[in-house]
Amino acid sequence: MIRVFIVDDHPVVIEGIHSLLRNEKDIEWMGHAMNAQSCLGFFAGNTADVVLMDISMPDMTGIELCSVMKEKYPGIFILGLSTFNQGLYIKKMMENGASGYILKNSSKEELIKAIHSIHEGDIFFNGEVGQALTAYQRSSVTELPLLTPREKEILELIAEGYTNPQIAGKIFLSQFTVDSHRKNLLAKLNVKNTASLIRLAVERKLI
Numbered sequence: 001m002i003r004v005f006i007v008d009d010h011p012v013v014i015e016g017i018h019s020l021l022r023n024e025k026d027i028e029w030m031g032h033a034m035n036a037q038s039c040l041g042f043f044a045g046n047t048a049d050v051v052l053m054d055i056s057m058p059d060m061t062g063i064e065l066c067s068v069m070k071e072k073y074p075g076i077f078i079l080g081l082s083t084f085n086q087g088l089y090i091k092k093m094m095e096n097g098a099s100g101y102i103l104k105n106s107s108k109e110e111l112i113k114a115i116h117s118i119h120e121g122d123i124f125f126n127g128e129v130g131q132a133l134t135a136y137q138r139s140s141v142t143e144l145p146l147l148t149p150r151e152k153e154i155l156e157l158i159a160e161g162y163t164n165p166q167i168a169g170k171i172f173l174s175q176f177t178v179d180s181h182r183k184n185l186l187a188k189l190n191v192k193n194t195a196s197l198i199r200l201a202v203e204r205k206l207i
Contacts, residue, residue, distance in 0.1 A: 002119050005030040005048035007039045007065065008081070009057050013104060017052065017081075020108045027115065036060035036068075043073060050115050053098070055082040055089055063092045070097030077118040090129055100124030145188050147206065154181045156207045159198045 004027055008014050014032045021027050030048040033039035036059050039051075051069065055062040066078050080093040080101035090101050099118035102110060103126065110126050117124040147155065157167045164182060168175040182194075191197045201207045 001026055001028050002050055002115060003028045003030045003048040004050050004052065004115060005039075005042070006032045006052040006081075007034075007036070007057070007062070008032070008052070008054040009034045010054075013054075017111070020111060024112065027112075036065040039065065040068070040072075043069070043076075047073070048076065050077045050079060050119055052079050052081045052115075055080065055084055055093070063089070063096050066093055066098050067096040079114055079118055079124070085129065090125075094123075101129050102126050103129060147185075147188070151181060151185055151188075152206070154178060155185055155197070155201055158182065158185075158194060159201055159207050 004021060006014055006017055008017075011034070014034075018029060018032075021029060030046065031042065033042055035057055053062045053066060053069075057065070060068075062080065062082070066080070069076060069078060078093075078098045080090070080098045081104060082089065082101070083104050085103060093101055099121075100114050100123055102114050102124070106114075106126055114124045114126070153171065154167060157170065162170065164178045165175050167173075168178045171178075186192070186194075186197060189197060189200055191200055
């Protein structure tokens with residue numbers, strides 16, 4: 001038996017999904033919440049196996065609530081349920097612990113398949129969601145400018161935690177030159193600070 005709970009601020013959505021799942025023999029309806037605080041209040045004394053979670057809510061986004069729920073109750077599976085078909089929302093939900101994402105216009109069959117899939121430990125997207133996520137990921141991968149050998153050398157030292165004076169002494173440059181290189185790296189890679197610079201360098205395998 002899969003115990004299902006829903007968080008959504010629209011009563012008509014809650015009632016609609018409840019009616020879809022009501023007669024499923026292996027699904028038990030545990031209840032609903034219309035905001036994040038009510039959801040957290042429910043789970044303080046109860047539990048469920050799968051939570052259907054809206055993205056847009058009045059007190060906290062589904063993305064934020066997903067993160068909180070997975071931290072507090074890591075054994076619960078969360079299925080993003082939304083009208084939003086933007087790749088960014090899908091990516092953020094998955095990064096914060098969701099096991100799947102479907103749209104509110106999905107069929108009953110898709111909804112039931114999604115619940116079973118994530119309960120079994122799989123990841124679930126319906127076709128439209130998968131296409132949106134793929135398109136977003138492709139568009140977000142932009143070409144990075146080429147770095148000179150000296151810039152790469154300084155970037156590696158920055159990532160290792162060396163300060164500008166330490167780098168200057170290590171590779172026999174003036175501190176002014178090292179500072180200029182650091183500023184050029186920030187501008188060239190379009191990041192605002194050293195932490196972002198290092199994170200990008202690691203993510204894109206520049207070092």
